[in-house]
Amino acid sequence: LKSRCLLRGIRLACDMVPNHTGLDSRWMRENPDYFLSLDYSPYPAYSFTGVDLCSDPAIGLFIEDHYFDRSDAAVVFKRLDRGSGEVRYVYHGNDGTDMPWNDTAQLNFLNPGLREEVIRTILKTARKFPIIRFDAAMTLTRKHYQRLWFPEPGKGGDIPTRAEHGLSAAEFARQMPEEFWREVVDRIKSELPDTLLLAEAFWMMEGYFVRTLGMHRVYNSAFMHMLKNEKNKDYRQLIKNTLEFDPQILKRYANFMNNPDEETAVVQFGKGDKYFGICTMMATLPGLPLFGHGQFEGFSEKYGMEYSKAYRAEQADKGLIEHHERVIVPLLHKRYLFSEVEHFRLYDLVSSRGEVNENVFVYSNSSDGEKALVIYNNSMTHASGWIKSSVPYILKGEGGKSLHRQDLAAALQIRNQENYFYLFKELTGGLEYLRRGSILYQDGLYLELDGYEYQVFFDFKEIMDNEEDHYLALDNYLKGQTLQNFRQKIQYDHL
Numbered sequence: 001l002k003s004r005c006l007l008r009g010i011r012l013a014c015d016m017v018p019n020h021t022g023l024d025s026r027w028m029r030e031n032p033d034y035f036l037s038l039d040y041s042p043y044p045a046y047s048f049t050g051v052d053l054c055s056d057p058a059i060g061l062f063i064e065d066h067y068f069d070r071s072d073a074a075v076v077f078k079r080l081d082r083g084s085g086e087v088r089y090v091y092h093g094n095d096g097t098d099m100p101w102n103d104t105a106q107l108n109f110l111n112p113g114l115r116e117e118v119i120r121t122i123l124k125t126a127r128k129f130p131i132i133r134f135d136a137a138m139t140l141t142r143k144h145y146q147r148l149w150f151p152e153p154g155k156g157g158d159i160p161t162r163a164e165h166g167l168s169a170a171e172f173a174r175q176m177p178e179e180f181w182r183e184v185v186d187r188i189k190s191e192l193p194d195t196l197l198l199a200e201a202f203w204m205m206e207g208y209f210v211r212t213l214g215m216h217r218v219y220n221s222a223f224m225h226m227l228k229n230e231k232n233k234d235y236r237q238l239i240k241n242t243l244e245f246d247p248q249i250l251k252r253y254a255n256f257m258n259n260p261d262e263e264t265a266v267v268q269f270g271k272g273d274k275y276f277g278i279c280t281m282m283a284t285l286p287g288l289p290l291f292g293h294g295q296f297e298g299f300s301e302k303y304g305m306e307y308s309k310a311y312r313a314e315q316a317d318k319g320l321i322e323h324h325e326r327v328i329v330p331l332l333h334k335r336y337l338f339s340e341v342e343h344f345r346l347y348d349l350v351s352s353r354g355e356v357n358e359n360v361f362v363y364s365n366s367s368d369g370e371k372a373l374v375i376y377n378n379s380m381t382h383a384s385g386w387i388k389s390s391v392p393y394i395l396k397g398e399g400g401k402s403l404h405r406q407d408l409a410a411a412l413q414i415r416n417q418e419n420y421f422y423l424f425k426e427l428t429g430g431l432e433y434l435r436r437g438s439i440l441y442q443d444g445l446y447l448e449l450d451g452y453e454y455q456v457f458f459d460f461k462e463i464m465d466n467e468e469d470h471y472l473a474l475d476n477y478l479k480g481q482t483l484q485n486f487r488q489k490i491q492y493d494h495l
Contacts, residue, residue: 002128013131013198018118019139020093020104023063023077027117028090028105029056032079034114036106036149037088041076042161048078058082063102073099075160095139096148096158109145110175118180119187126188126195137199137209137218140180144203146172185214198254210252211245217288220253227278228257228268232378233358239346243393244403247341255282256290260303265295267302271320273452276327277376280454281361283331284338284374296324327428331456337367345390345411349383349447360449362387364411371412373424373445373457380451388444409441412460416441421463421471427456434475437462 002012021027027034048062060080066072076089093104148159150167157163188195198217201209209218226235242249258265269275282289293303298317349360359379377383392403420437465471
């Protein structure tokens with residue numbers, strides 16, 4: 001399969017769960033010290049009289065009875081060594097948000113031998129797969145691993161019974177002196193540098209994973225949550241902060257509108273302009289766009305990998321698929337134009353009163369002379385104003401780092417000359433726009449946007465007016481309106 005994928009330019013990826021194993025894993029049978037466990041049951045009411053789930057006759061594994069019949073959610077299961085008679089109560093995997101996962105066993109990352117074994121497993125996986133996705137990677141950061149499993153005294157605990165096993169910050173740091181993911185990234189860089197590592201990291205840990213831990217790609221949950229809730233100022237500020245710190249970080253975000261842990265895209269965003277506006281951003285921002293199962297088809301059932309089949313008899317929405325093919329797919333074919341950050345610029349839309357409209361996202365990008373301008377109003381209210389100068393972004397030079405701004409005219413290579421005009425198209429509608437170079441250079445571009453309206457301008461062409469000033473006359477006549485084909489209009493008028 002790997003070879004067949006490579007022939008088609010596809011790299012095969014592997015999903016790895018690093019923080020726990022299945023109940024009946026080889027490690028559970030051979031290395032019980034790798035797991036978080038107690039030598040006593042944390043709750044006296046727990047009982048373990050059910051079916052032995054272990055395939056090895058030397059070991060017995062028993063889920064707590066009330067969890068087995070779904071009347072309670074126990075935090076541990078019972079492991080019996082039939083040879084020695086030793087009994088351990090091993091914790092189920094748990095992220096503290098809902099309930100323990102009763103088909104898993106939690107690994108103890110304070111055990112240095114376990115950490116090394118997991119790293120070796122990752123390296124072994126990387127020799128087979130050039131891309132590895134790490135499930136729930138944020139639970140293994142020192143901050144959250146301590147919060148979940150060894151909370152500081154006096155801070156309680158997010159997982160029942162773990163507060164009594166808390167550690168001071170200093171003692172925890174002694175036992176886990178370095179971030180596990182930093183070790184992983186460094187070992188991969190040293191031994192298998194062509195491997196791409198993708199971390200599923202929520203709880204607003206995205207920036208930490210790429211800035212501090214060096215992860216190659218990270219899930220950007222802020223994209224979905226902030227844009228869904230229209231926290232537009234906050235998300236624009238997130239992009240601004242990144243541009244001022246290191247624009248390259250934008251390339252390392254995996255942007256998405258749903259995943260198996262969240263409601264489907266159609267449930268969260270609907271099928272209208274808001275959905276397609278945010279989907280347009282996902283397709284045109286630097287980074288990796290991730291589409292959820294059934295997103296194009298408009299499926300509303302939440303998908304789980306444990307499902308053998310769908311529970312709902314949903315039919316694909318042909319109209320929605322066709323609109324994706326008309327509006328989104330052409331953008332995906334131009335990812336070369338949007339994926340880099342060297343020429344990425346974010347702009348403020350400034351109203352006639354001089355106020356920045358924080359609901360409107362405007363950014364440009366270019367590649368090998370091809371340019372694009374993306375505009376989206378993530379609000380139901382009408383918006384209007386001018387875009388002229390970009391927000392600050394950092395550049396690295398021989399003298400160090402410094403902040404810069406760039407005018408829209410410079411980003412789009414616009415001349416400040418009266419007899420130069422610029423023709424460009426709107427991707428989805430195919431309409432053409434004509435603007436005078438001197439106005440674009442001196443004043444910027446004026447925009448009028450309805451609620452949730454989105455536009456992508458591309459195919460910018462520079463035109464020097466002829467001696468009869470045909471383009472000047474047409475610009476004066478149109479007053480900013482659009483045409484299907486300007487060149488045909490010029491030729492017709494000339495005849």
